[in-house]
Amino acid sequence: MNGSSLAIRQRSLGDPSIEFPLSPPLTRGCPRTSTDEIAYPVEVVYDYARLDKGLFDQAPGPDIGRWSPLLPPLEAPTLGEGGTPLLEFDGIYLKDESQNPTWSHKDRLNRVAISAALTEGAPGVVVASSGNHGASTAAYAARAGLPAIVLASAQSPAGVQAFVRAYGAQVYSVPVDERWPLLREIVDRLGYHPISNQTVTHTGHPYGPEGYKTIAYELFLQLGRVPAAVFAPTGYAELLFGTWKGFTELRLLGLAGATPRMFSCEPAAGGPNARALAEGTPAAIVELGASEAYGIAGSVGGHRGVLAVRDSGGEAVLVTDEEMRAAQRDLARQGVWQELSGAAGLAGYRKLRRDFDGPVVCIGTSSGFKDMGVGEEVFPVRAGLTVADLAP
Structure with a gap:
């Protein structure tokens, strides 16, 4: 790691003059600017004056913990995310x-979001996802020892659903219009930390x-x-x-x-x-x-x-x-x-x-x-081929 987090508070993107404590993460957006029609996200604010700019003398590489001063507190273990070519x-x-x-790319987000769940002492995490986000949430939750519930789209590819299940999460394929109400119920009744959106327009995890x-x-x-x-x-x-x-x-x-x-x-x-x-x-x-x-x-x-x-x-x-x-x-x-x-x-x-x-x-x-359909096509076996049969 390259030092502790310099994150100090949350700020509304609907009105940047409105600020909130860093904890708890406002997973339902800004409570003061959001309406029934538009939900405004919040963002994290840092104490930039305390940053050692030598942070940027390092070479890029795996584990986004190398940038920890400019990230919220990282409590979740890494899987080697980042440092991509x-x-x-x-x-x-x-x-x-x-x-x-x-x-x-979702691995970068989930290293941070799963860290928030650990910091807040949540008993588990829940995510509604058509594929990549669910798989990444399941993987990082497993690495951190947290139970995970993934509400997958019934229309997502079978291979992707198998990918999500491989990490040991509870995965339920539900109609798209039922995912958000169920997610909110899981958050409200079970206390699980939400890693995806709950609001009328998107705010997601802050x-x-x-x-x-x-x-x-x-x-x-x-x-x-x-x-x-x-x-x-x-x-x-x-x-x-x-x-x-x-x-x-x-x-x-x-x-x-x-x-x-x-x-x-x-x-x-x-x-x-x-x-x-x-x-x-x-x-x-x-x-x-x-x-x-x-x-x-x-x-x-x-x-x-x-x-x-x-x-x-x-x-x-x-x-x-x-x-x-x-x-x-x-x-x-x-x-x-x-x-x-x-x-x-x-x-x-x-x-x-x-x-x-x-x-x-x-x-x-x-x-x-x-992708859709990957692994479903069956390719015929062709016996007796010679070089003359091969395409140029």
Whole structure:
């Protein structure tokens, strides 16, 4: 570890002048600014004046505990999250988050969120998730010795549901519209710590997105500078916001002179973040169409993504399943198999067709093993083959 946490309080994103003690985590958003229509998240505030900037002299590597002064208190043991590779493809970069312990970016969030459950003395944790988040929560809870309940979508791939169950969590496949009411009941009656959202628009866990700041720290060290633009697959926009906040801290600390423009890349079948930005609202709820990018396809947005895009001078980009598949195929041909949702960043960059004065980073969030239909296709055995039968 590199010192104790400098986290000192929570602050409303609806009104930054409103502050709360650091504990307990406000898992249902800001109680003073939220309404029946819009829920505002809170964020963690740090005593930056006490930070030893030598923290950024280290090389990036696994275990986000290396950044502990700029994270909430880390009580959960590591699984070696972070330190993921930055790969160059055709003049841009891919930050490959599929190289995390459970093969997705969610491990950074869960190291922090499970730590909060331990700090608060919770008897267990509960999460509603279609895949990556549930698997990561189950893994980090198991590592920390905490019981976990995962409310999985009945439509999520069978392989992903098996992946979640492998860590020993109690996993229940329930209809999507029943997950949040059941989660709230588990929190209220059993005292379990919620690792996912409970509110009308997304607030999620207040500490969790802080883990994504470490992506910004790593990119800064891997590139030797701040990128000009970052394209992130976006559902609830916790990844987008956390990465953006990490870059704003680097500027605040005087380590970087600029911040990148942040681009949210959502499935065209939904796009609540794009809707909120277009309409100038804090967050939006939209009707969701069909998409196989189930990891980021959602009808409910949150205020974090709006802040990250708006304050960075970025844009919201809507991408189709076909555009994501094309990006997924091209990455696979260069040795990286991303989940369809994980290819949304590259698809968004290609769709925007914009030149930038500096490096461009697309975040790839998860392994292709998590996709719909993976492992279901049966391939025939072909006996008696000779070289003449092989494709050139």
